[in-house]
Amino acid sequence: MNIKIAVCHHKDGLYFKNAYIMPIHVGRAVSSVNLPFCIGDDTGDNISDKNKSWCELTALYWMWKNLDADYYGLMHYRRYLSFTRSDGYEIFHDFNDKIINNDLSEANIENECKNYEIITSPVWNVHPAGLPDHIMSGYDFYCMDHYQKDLDIVIEIIKKDHPDFYLPFLETIYSKQTFFFNISIMKKEYFKEYCSFIFDILKKAEQKIDISSYNTYQKRVLGFLAERLTNAYVTYAKRKYKNIRISTKGILALAEVLPVSEIKLPACSTDLILKETIHICLSFDDNYSPHADVTITSLLNNTNPNQSIHFHILCDDKLSNENRLLISSDRGDNVKFSFYDIDTSLFSSLPLNRNYISVNTYYRLVIHNLLKHIDKVIYIDSDTVVYGNIAELWQEDIEDYTIGACLDEGGLLQSRRLLLGDTHNYFNAGIAVFNIKKINETYSDVFKNYMENYYIYNERIVLQDQDILNLTFKDNSKIIPLRWNVNSRIFTFNELDRKYNKQDELNAIHHCGIIHYSDSKKPWKKSCNHPLKGLYWSIRKESNRFPLSRKEEKIEVIHNAKFKKGIKSKIRKLIEKFKK
Known part of the structure; x- marks a missing residue:
């Protein structure tokens, strides 16, 4: 059986190939990198130079025009079909024996192709990220993330030039279920028909869609539209070919770990000293x-x-007097602590939809009132390690802004969920400089604005007060350097759409100011895979204000053992990674 499954690559990294799976360099005609393990999509009849707007379709086109096979397939370097399971989404870190000999084995690929004419990725409910109960149509979902006019153009083209596909497309686009990623495998006769269908439509759409003002993400419009067209073709094939066998397979998602922590973090200088008091919350x-x-x-x-540093602690009766004393005593003559007891009833209507977040997260929404006697304050989450001199952050100029914060690790995704658009700078509120003076000058009662935004957007609120702050200060926030909120996904795995790039991540690490353990796998959890979890433990043991429990001692030993075992190889991989 002649099976050709192209796996799209555009940069160096892990790859896999066997008799049926072949890595292909997409957009090679316009690429500056050399991928010797790949074939290119720039030979023969090709559209390789259109990769920035056609995405993985440049590989699909090349296969259609230049390869002869019994079955054709398309996958991505980060997403593979699993040929051992029909559903699910599994993250993996390397091509181990299980992946090679089971999930992607030649025998299993051949067996699935013998049993089915079309294989796709799983069919999932359509909903915004983080809102699984907010089921919506494919049409509404597209309009939320992209430009409605482009989808309407495609609908009109199909209606006029491909009437047999018109009703299947409407059925698909108004359905509340779909498969994603343009990942599929098709028997030759269906593949040829499928390609004729989608490329005719997309070439005509390309002539009608003006992308000159689109950002880099939205310029991938033809790739986004193709996902909907692929779904439509499968719906069409189901209706036309009564005996066609169609199946789904689960997704294997490659976690591109950036072993950044294995490089020595920069030495911190404590030389800078300010005459004024630095306020921390x-x-x-x-x-x-x-x-x-x-x-x-x-x-x-x-x-x-x-x-001179003044810590302002927002709390309630769940912070005992004993711990208040323990946390604040013997910190030095220049360090002061104040504790503010919060009326928890203020937040009774607000959701807590993450099990590692408490009601305390909302207390920053009353900073403007409790701390109105000072001009500004740095708010810091308690799952952080401060690695730089906080005086440098205090000097960030936010005089003309209500808040200063760093870009979020999934900011583009979150902006689209809240209907703020791709131009909005969605920030992470875990570390933020609040300009209290500016807030109180701008708003007569900002808490009312907070609650107003919550009630209006409550169906879309996923990230608690962070969403509320982004909605409230959407036109009056300043993005500060990422070094002040070096989040977990910079070190581990980030599949979310974000505004910062690889170079921004590298700069943040080389000038690290605050390490933020920003996901649910905190350093004190056994499941933590953060490469800098050992830093947390060293500071915890150094302070010794809160001795480790027996359970914590075991976790700390496990973490440090894993850290020491992998340190040499990870340093080497890190250096190689950032040379590219």
């Missing part, structure tokens, strides 16, 4: 007290010992 309860202690201890370790 945290909010935590007894459960988070040991972790907040790590944040506070690391901050003080990396600040000039003569710097």
